[in-house]
Amino acid sequence: MTRLSLRLRILLFFALMAAGGILVVALALFAGYRHSFEGGAGPGFMLAAIISGFGLLGLATAIWFLFDENVAKPIERLASTLRVRAHAGVPAALDTHAARYLGDLAPAADAVTTQLDAQTLDAAELVALETEALSDEKNRLTALLSEIPLAIVLIGPTHRIVLYDGQAASALAQIAPPRLNASIFDYFDKSVLLAAHDELVKSDREIRFEATCLNGDVSFAARLKPLGTARGYMMLIDEAHTHLSPEASRPLTYDFDLLSNAGPSDLLKLPIDRVPFVVFDSETTGLLPHKDEVVQLGAVRVLRGMIVAGEKIDRLVNPARPIPPASTKVHHITDAMVADAPPFQTVATEFHHFARDAVIVAHNAPFDMAFLHRRAKDYDLAWTHPVLDTVLLSAVLFGTTESHTLDALCSRLGVSIPQHLRHTALGDAQATAEVLCRMLPMLKSRGFDTLQKVIEQCQKHSRLLEDLN
Incomplete structure (x- = not known):
């Protein structure tokens, strides 16, 4: 069967259905004919109709099962595997054995995806070089920020957190778990912070204030700094309020794309x-x-x-x-x-x-x-x-x-x-x-x-x- 073409196999499915249908009807008519000698023509035709109906139903069910197992399910699995390889970036192996009755479809799909994988690897090498350059930039930025004896939080124009360092994470954790894209008002009293922010906007100069935590249990000596022509502002927290020493590691958590993100709406x-x-x-x-x-x-x-x-x-x-x-x-x-x-x-x-x-x-x-x-x-x-x-x-x-x-x-x-x-x-x-x-x-x-x-x-x-x- 695996040597036959896909079109010929599908033809055989329909030929099997036709031949099986003819055989079922012939057997039903023969049984009805035999029964008519004993009970008359009416019961004979009734028996033939019943046998034909159930026989054709069983035949259709059996052929559907063969088609489902050998065509429909393999096509679904093949499509799922192709999407995994194309969109999830996973080099999943195609199940060519399950698709053995689909002709050249599985080998052809495997050839296409293998070729695309090779091209993707070439592109990935270029991306890796750019990523390495960005990583160097990040390391330099981290080293630069480490020289600043303050915890740093970068806040976008909609008052959502875009960046924080290890010291800031320690300070925020005293209130609630730190998280990117969170509203800064989830941590600090909104009225106090907005008053400082309004003053920052009016003066375009650094503003010192006492940042009161949302739960009112703690307050931090803090300051707001403008970012020049950039959107958003920076919040600096006195290092004395963090649990980390100045020499401790200060990993950065950030996503600068959030600067242009309006935040969750619907x-x-x-x-x-x-x-x-x-x-x-x-x-x-x-x-x-x-x-x-x-x-x-x-x-x-x-x-x-x-x-x-x-x-x-x-x-x-x-x-x-x-x-x-x-x-x-x-x-x-x-x-x-x-x-x-x-x-x-x-x-x-x-x-x-x-x-x-x-x-x-x-x-x-x-x-x-x-x-x-x-x-x-x-x-x-x-x-x-x-x-x-x-x-x-x-x-x-x-x-x-x-x-x-x-x-x-x-x-x-x-x-x-x-x-x-x-x-x-x-x-x-x-x-x-x-x-x-x-x-x-x-x-x-x-x-x-x-x-x-x-x-x-x-x-x-x-x-x-x-x-x-």
Whole structure:
């Protein structure tokens, strides 16, 4: 069969259907003819009609099954693999054995993608050289900023954080987790900061003021500096208020494209590659959200399709109850490890701030979100964020017949999870985030280019999992 052309194989499918139909009808008429001698012509024709109907139905079902297994499914798998290679940048191997009845389609597709991969590698070498030059620039900028004995936050024209150094991260963390594209008013009193900013705009000179934290517990000696003709302004915080020494490492976290970004408006209408995501995972005392407790929560942030280095949550949680040995065997978290950990309310509140103005993403999201919703009223936290589930995204991109476990997705998309990080909250959150980043260009290539369109596609597969939107 594999030596025959694709057109001839399809012809044989229809020929088989025609021949089988003729055979079924002939047998049915023969059986009806035999029966007519005993019961008359009417029952004989009735028997022939029944046999013909069920015979043709069985024949159509059998031929559909052959067509589905040997044509439809291989084409779907071939298309999915091509999209993975084209849009996720993963050199996934084409399953030529599964597509062996599709003629020259699989080898031809493999040849095209191999050629494109080679051209992409050439382009990647040029990009790598430019990236190395940019890395040198970043290192020089970091070294220059290290000479300034102040924590530095660069703020865009819409009062959203564009850049912060290690010292500033330490200062902001005393209020809430630092995050790019967050409103500076999520950390400092809006009225005080706006008054200083108004004075900065009027005078175009450095303004000293006392930056009062949003919770009112701490205040920093700070100053605002104009950026000349550039948009936005700089906030400098007295180094004495940070936990790092002047000699400590001062890594920069930044995205200068945020200077021209107006910030989140209607998330549903944003292009999918501009949506801010927070990807999280939790480890628990068991599998029953209505009575079990969280023992670990991990989360990372994704901006413009990339994981933001350094912006993460990795917290153990004291569940206020013993951890069953069976659960410890999975996530390796013991009672001794969580004895001095904060309660879930503290960690949930921290995560709520971390996920502000973002879409929450998880693998099998209904399970993890159930723990958050269960305590929401007690903690006065409203989980109104849009939610995406990588299980449903996998169904949208690869079809419902494929496996949608996290391990299967990682294998399909070329994401590796170090064994010691598997079944840890941060490790699984990081892997899920990498999977998401590879899926975003694939979704866009299918025409699902806004969050609204992606959610609509996920809702079509809600039979697999509850859709939380």
